[in-house]
Amino acid sequence: MIKPNSLKPNSTIGIVSPSSWMNKDDMKTAISVFENKGYKIILGDYVYQKKDTFAGTPEQRAKDINGMFANPEIDAIICARGGYGSNRVLPLLDYNLIKNNPKIFMGYSDITNILIAISQVSKIITFHGPMLTSFKNGNVDYSFNLIEKTLNQFTNLKINSPAKLPITTLKNGFAEGNLTGGNISLIVSQIGTQNQIKTDNSILFIEDTDEYLYALERMLIHMKESGLLNKIKGLIVGEMTDIHDQKIPFGKSTDEIILDIFSDIDIPIISNFPCGHGEFQATLPISINAQLDANSQIPSITLLENPVKNE
Known part of the structure; x- marks a missing residue:
């Protein structure tokens, strides 16, 4: 790269x-x-x-x-x-x-x-x-x-969430892989095109806003059935802001939807990470090797290589 x-x-x-x-x-x-x-x-x-x-x-x-x-x-x-x-x-x-x-x-x-x-x-x-x-x-x-x-040089960079936005651990574990991801609806929109995201051996991060709970589940099932989740090493779920329910309750929260869809995928998963449409936003380099620590009391991501160079 x-x-x-x-x-x-x-x-x-x-x-x-x-x-x-x-x-x-x-x-x-x-x-x-x-x-x-x-x-x-x-x-x-x-x-x-x-x-x-x-x-x-x-x-x-x-x-x-x-x-x-x-x-x-x-x-x-x-x-x-x-x-x-x-x-x-x-x-x-x-x-x-x-x-x-x-x-x-x-x-x-x-x-x-x-x-x-x-x-x-x-x-x-x-x-x-x-x-x-x-x-x-x-x-x-x-x-x-x-x-x-x-965006400056470092040996490695550990990214924690601010105190006002505590991370939730959905599945414990430790993973290493190439960091990639983004907005769920945008990722799904490119499935089957030449710009489909490549997720093999990745730590995938996802987020979305202003969606219904049923639509979130539908998009995650689409991602799973397309094979995008088959070889990921870990999952980071960002803030899911302004997610709506209908008059008849859907019956699951965003975290419960994630746990259901990923019930048969044995990887570490954290949620409420500061990436997406919330007040706090981490800068995440795409295609950089990173570690996801979902074992520690305070979960974190560590960037293992520098995404920029000095000239």
Whole structure:
């Protein structure tokens, strides 16, 4: 895998909107968080475009991403927000250009499939982590500190959850594998396509938001029946925010659904990990070797190799 250059002090960060557009006032607040930390921000040409729910046409959104990778002034690329629309951008990305100009690329939610595609096609380590929208109300120390720790060189990095978000151990154990994953509905949307996620020998992390309990179970069964779960080494379930029930109760919580679907899969499983749509967001490199410790009283993930390089 190709490692992008690290995020150094005073680096220049490019902002793109691959999916939906972001409120200007929220964006200004979030940009000030990065600027106050010493980073220079350059916006993509079409970041403020509005075409219905989208931040411009698919061609405009893809042009911004390709342009940021091609621009030698840009050190790292962070997405403004998710929403919907990245699936229209995937076939328009110049994966050879991206491979020849490796840079930090970070986002989550609807950005999941861009992270996976760049990782699997361009062979560049990408990062599931905070976007501008994560800081629309100001800085979140936990999330920003982990951005800077993860995007700089280290021997290994242990990631714990903040005290306000205790992790739940669903199945004890210890596992090692390549870290990959993202939003469940986005992962499921690419099953059977050329951009289907590769999960063999992985520690898989998943999260979702604004779904019904029955839909969550349906998507997990889809993943299982497609074979995506056959060879995973461990499972990290992020915060499952705004998960709804119906008038007639579904009868199982999110954790109970996970335990049911994975009842015959002997791997360590933790839930309520800080990745996804909650207040706290860890930065997780995709395709980096990691350890999942679900045996300790305080479960954790340890990144076993550096996802970036210094030049």
